[in-house]
Amino acid sequence: MKKVPMWLQMIAGMVLAVIVGLIFVSMGISEGNWLYSIFSFVSNAFIRLINMLVVPLVITSLIVGIAGLKDPLKLGSIGWKTIVYFLSTTFLAVIIGLILVNLIQPGTGFHVPSDVKAPDSGDMNSISDTFLNMIPTNPITALTETSILQIIFFSIFVGIAMVFLGEKAKPAYNFFEAFFEIMMKITAWIMALAPYGVFALIVKTICDNGSTVFAPLAKYMFVVLLGMLLHLCLVYFTAIKTLGKMSPIKFLRGVAPAWLVAFSTASSNATLPVSIRSVENNLGVGNRVSSFVLPLGATVNMDGTALYEGVAALFIAQAYGIHLGLGSQFVILITAALAAIGAAGIPGAGLITMVLVLNAVNLPVEGIGLILAVDRILDMFRTSVNVLGDCTATVVIGRKEGEIDDTKAEGVA
Structure with missing residues (x-):
């Protein structure tokens, strides 16, 4: 009997998880119950x-990917194409969200609770500080604190130095290449457990939130989800078809394991090992492209987060009866895109950077309390969009660089 594909196993796990989760909710099973504790x-x-896997995989994949380019001109080519693509799709995501929220007006007539409180935002950095903080003062500290942006920054420099050193850096390249292969083997072992992990994650999420908690904010959720769907169809599918020269159906089948894990974990960083494995094994993208684009994208390419922050900011303004003109909405566009770039690839990070967007247009920060109830479920959707955006970029850049083996892509048809 032919082995059931991993993506199909995970879909089955998700469907079964929804059924079990709803049964648990009807039985009143929640935190403190022994069944809940198991899940x-x-x-x-x-x-x-x-x-x-994240830190060692990011370091080894980036260094090996960049050092493997060998030609400094090719390194520059991949770099600028990736950055331009990321920025373009991020701004398009926010624009789509703002258009929808202006047309549908989900916050109009919303009754703001009088006791709503804003979450603790911590020390919010300015936009310039976000970029400045990418430079580590101590790479070892960046490793221990899992500062992904700083780790990526340092790893890129190590890889670039190895490119320019050539044969002198060959021993170091061999070490990192072997380490990378070790991490990919461990990744394969852990991913064999993915259907069970996805099942447990979704059951727990349903038990935590119940089946009716999202009803009061259904209209807001509809706008966010519609915006993400339009961004997927209009931007990603168009890019895959025209720039990546690949069928969107083949693409979705190839990256299914990655976006399903992204949906269940709500973490771009946690999905990174699966994303690398999916685009390389299923879509034929070369490691020299995937190991550069995906780790960078997991931190700075957050289209779903940017769209969500744009919609949420305008929704909060509508809920408070505050009119925002084109000028203020343009500020939201710029700030949401930059705030999304600075958001960590972990669950709930977009909620904290939301404070930066609200402050930029003088909206009440306590308005965040209006969307807290549905943030977790939307976090799962926006993370899946973030990861799909990273994978799309990898295919597009891979095609432009001639780094795609179409025989592997045909394998998922």
């Missing part, structure tokens, strides 16, 4: 296993 343990263990 909580399995889901947390699965996330920890994936997170265990």
Whole structure:
């Protein structure tokens, strides 16, 4: 009997998880119950296993990918194309969100609770500080604190130095290449557990939120989800078809394991090992492109987060009866895009950077309390869009660089 594909196993796990989750909710099973504790343990263990891979995989994949380019001109070519693509799709995402929220007006007539409180935002950095903080003062500290942007920055410089050193850096290249292969083998082992991890994560999420908690904010959720769907169809599918020269159906089948894990974990960083494996094994993208584009995209390419922040800011303004003109909405466009770039690839990070967007147009920060109830479920959707955006960029850049093996892409037809 032919082995059931991983993506199909995970879809089955998700469907079964919804059924079990709804049964648990009807039985009143929640935190503190022994059944809930079992699912909580399995889901947390699965996330920890994936997170265990992130730092060593980012370091080794970036260094090996960049150093493997060998030609400094090719390194520059991939770099500028990736940055231009990321910025373009991020701004398009916010524009789509703002257009929809202006047309549908989900916040109009919303009754703001009088006791709503804003979450603790911590020390919010300015936009310039966000870029400045990409430079590590101590790479070892960046590793221990899992500062992904700083790790990426340092790894890029190590890889670039190895490119210019050539044969002198060959021993170091061999070490990182072997380490990368080790991490990919561990990734394969952990991904064999993915259907069970996804099942436990979704059951736990349903038990935490119940089946009726999202009803009061259904219109707001509809706008966010519609915006993400339009961004997927209008931007990603168009880019895959015209720039990536690949069928959108083949693309979705190839990256299905990545976006399903992204949906269940709500973490771009945690999904990174799966994304690399999916685009390389299923879509034929070369490691020299995937190892550069995907780790960078997991941190700075957050289209779903940017769209969500634009919609949420305008929704909060409508809920408070505050009119924002084109000038203020343009500020939201710029700030949401930059705030999304600075958002960490972990669950809930977009909620904190939301404070930056609200402050930019003088909206009440306590308005964040209006969207807290549905943030977790939307976080799962926007993370899946973030990851699909990273994978789309990898295919587009891979095609432009001639780094796609179409025989592998045909394998998922």
